[in-house]
Amino acid sequence: MKKIILLPFLFLAGAIFAQNLEGAWKMTHQNGKAMTEKEYIKIYQDGYFSFGAKETATNAFVSAGGGPYTIKDNLYQEILDFYTVNPEMVGQRTDFSLDMVGGKMVISTEMEGKTLVEIWEKVSDAKDDLTRNWVITGRKRDNEIARSTPGARRTIKILSGGRFQWVAFNSETKEFSGTGGGTYTAENGTYIEKIEFFSRDNSRVGASLEFKYEVIDGEWHHSGLSSTGNPIYEIWSAYSKAYNPVK
Incomplete structure (x- = not known):
């Protein structure tokens, strides 16, 4: 301490x-x-x-x-x-x-x-539909949703005050895999983020990405094209509910 x-x-x-x-x-x-x-x-x-x-x-x-x-x-x-x-x-x-x-x-x-x-x-302390700390718990591929339980290795995405940051890491091995963040808007089912920092490729800074979103039973369904142009469909759950650390 x-x-x-x-x-x-x-x-x-x-x-x-x-x-x-x-x-x-x-x-x-x-x-x-x-x-x-x-x-x-x-x-x-x-x-x-x-x-x-x-x-x-x-x-x-x-x-x-x-x-x-x-x-x-x-x-x-x-x-x-x-x-x-x-x-x-x-x-x-x-x-x-x-x-x-x-x-x-x-x-x-x-x-x-x-x-x-x-x-x-x-x-800012502005709030919207997606203001929350999230953790990824599912992905859709070929019209099938694959679910996962967040453990020591997890990817979070925290949104508040019009800012977002995603982080992939392993708290057990202390390994850091990557992060990115910037500003965002979430209105009428459209989520737009502007990248302001990116640990893997700073040439992406300044890019804007547009996605569709829907909150279903408290979960964030996020779909569109990734920063590399590949289609994605992700499901994010509230971190406080989905991640239960082993005591």
Whole structure:
């Protein structure tokens, strides 16, 4: 467990932490330095978070991480399910001090003997039909649906605040397979996403993809053409219901 660094902000804890983190956030400063050369976007939804980062000048992928989080008073905790910077931290818990300052989120901790302070600004907390943390549980091929049960190896897709991020990883082996994300809209059965970062091929950044969607019995049925032009039909289930980790 990491040591918490407490910041002397004069706010009532009860009022601060009643605020909902759900939505999309952008990092503005890290250790007092403005984030101009890199863009970090962090999404919170259904007790889960993920972030993706890229270089602003080249769109080159930088890093990604995510997992479940909790908040109690001003104690903010993350447990990593995936983390490209240091996979050995997967499964570990990090404790932060969290304060809200002028509508911005300030989190701080001590990591590897150094103080880390980040400032995040909320991009949006907009919601729509697909706002949720999802995990893939089915695919249709040749008019037949093949189902799967998410385990240590799984693919998630978190949508909130008009932002999306998908991630494929194995939390047991700490293997990371890929991620991508950006902005999206979901209206009248049409889902459109614009890619803003992609770990496998940054030349895809800027591309827009259009799909059809339908929520059936709480599951997201997603169909269209993939980024490679191949037809897909996927079924995504609510992560909180479909993924049951082995205790």
